[in-house]
Amino acid sequence: MHGYDVYYGCVWGVRTAFYISILTTFIALAIGLVIGSIAGYFEGVVDEFLMRFTDAFFALPGLLYVLLIVTVLPLEYELNLGSFNLTIALSGFDRIMLALAVIGWPPYARLIRGEIKKVKEQDFVEAAKAIGCSRLRALTRHILPNSINPVLSLAFLNIGGVILAASTVSFLGFGPGTGYAEWGTIIANGRSLLVFTTADASQFAFLLFIPGAFLSAFVLGWSLLGDTLRTIIDPVLARRIGI
């Protein structure tokens, strides 16, 4: 109907999927790490405030907020810096990635906070402080490397989920638009052909099957990788819960 080659779109969609999923997870991880480690390291009011902030994000209806961001953000955003204007151009992808990162960071923040609270009490941190490490150095050099593993394995598990969410958004019609190869958009095109056609529908079934198979294989691969990585990183836990 649109004159697209489905195979071409599916193959180039792999690149898109990698781009979206890895970059989004990276941004969300960065935000979560910063907020979570500050909350975990500095106790008291800072911790309380940041954790309430994180809890608030858990109560956010994810997809609706993503739809809001995707529809609201203009494609070109002018930043007025007094003497000169900076124009930031956002593509359709960037908006989806930004939105998914904004709602995606709270689990990382919560997890890293718990881990840091555990590690912080151990002797080697005390020793590092005793020989004169600054707080920042103790946090970045001694505490974070010893508490980051569970967070990284969670991030690997989530990469597949990110691409599911992104393709859901573009399936609902808020995708990057024509000219981009994205599996969700291809499936959405297939749907419109399937539902609104008067001809025999079964001849268009491949328009759903092929991009859907690509998408499922991608997500399944990432989730298997994440499970394996978790087994390697935390063998005791993995044996206990039987992954």
Add this chain to the structure above:
Amino acid sequence: MRLVSFLVKRLVLTIFTLLLLSLMIFYTASFLPPLIKARLFVSPHLFQHHGPNILAYLPEIAERYGLYDPFYVQYLNWLKVMLIEGGALGFSYLHNRWVLDVILSSFPATLELVMYSAPIIIFGGIKLGVYSAMREHEKRGRGDVVDFIIRAVTVLGYSVPLFFTSLLALSIFFLNLHWVTVGRLGNEAEFFVYFGVWNSYTGFYTIDALLNGQFWIFLDALKHLALPVATLTISMLAVVVKITRSSILGELNQTYAIAARAKGLRKMEVISRVKRNAMISILTISSILFANMLTGIVVIEYTFSINGVGALAINAAKRYDFALLVGLSLFFCIIFTSINVVVDIVYTYIDPRVKL
């Protein structure tokens, strides 16, 4: 008494959370340029009547409604209207009604979907998870029917997107086999609901049909619900199965479970004792579960064209009805926070160690 003080404390915290969320959502919506917001005030009727000349008044409209004001002034104005003047979440220009009215009128359709799928997801998921944990624990039962179902559900739920499953179901049962149609009711039943003797008690077509004594409408509504409920259930089951399974396996390795086994209890008895502790982790993820459920409902309502809250949200986003979109987000914030309060209370019944 302790419950009351807990509720008061949670209420204060909830209000704080809601204010924060409303601030965030409002801030997001304020990225829209003032002139485009002003354009939304111009109704299609006005546009038809006066022609494109009316667009020349946009700056004036934006000025009058304070759209050029700084963000915090706009937010405080909005908050004042919402809280003091009873704003009902704003006015939807798309539906020409108050946003709260629009949401409440399409909420039953969504709730009906949840009502039928949630019990299957929760109880079925726990059953399957327990079975799967037992199988793993005893290393038997591989390859039977239940095992196959568990595997299929896990793979489907975790890696196949819901919109793909639902489209597949739609193309098989609707386009090829012609067993069902999309929507909430068939043509005849819809005709009867609109023009016949029909009292709407709850907004759920299945319950209303029984109350009205129209059994054929009940069957019709059930037939239309079957496919959406089935696809939603399949996609949501996987999380519950996996969490139940891993937490039961974790509990079985605890010393009390080993002691119970050593005392001579049978495996099923041990598992039935362990299940209560395993429920805690299921409760913990329930907020994530509800968030997933919302996403699922939006997709399901879009593909099966059910006029519920999810379809409302997509329509609002497509037609730039920001009052409705912001109102819907806030509405779900309220629902999610109240669910979290209920979950916290249920915690104390399941796990007496947790203090309110």
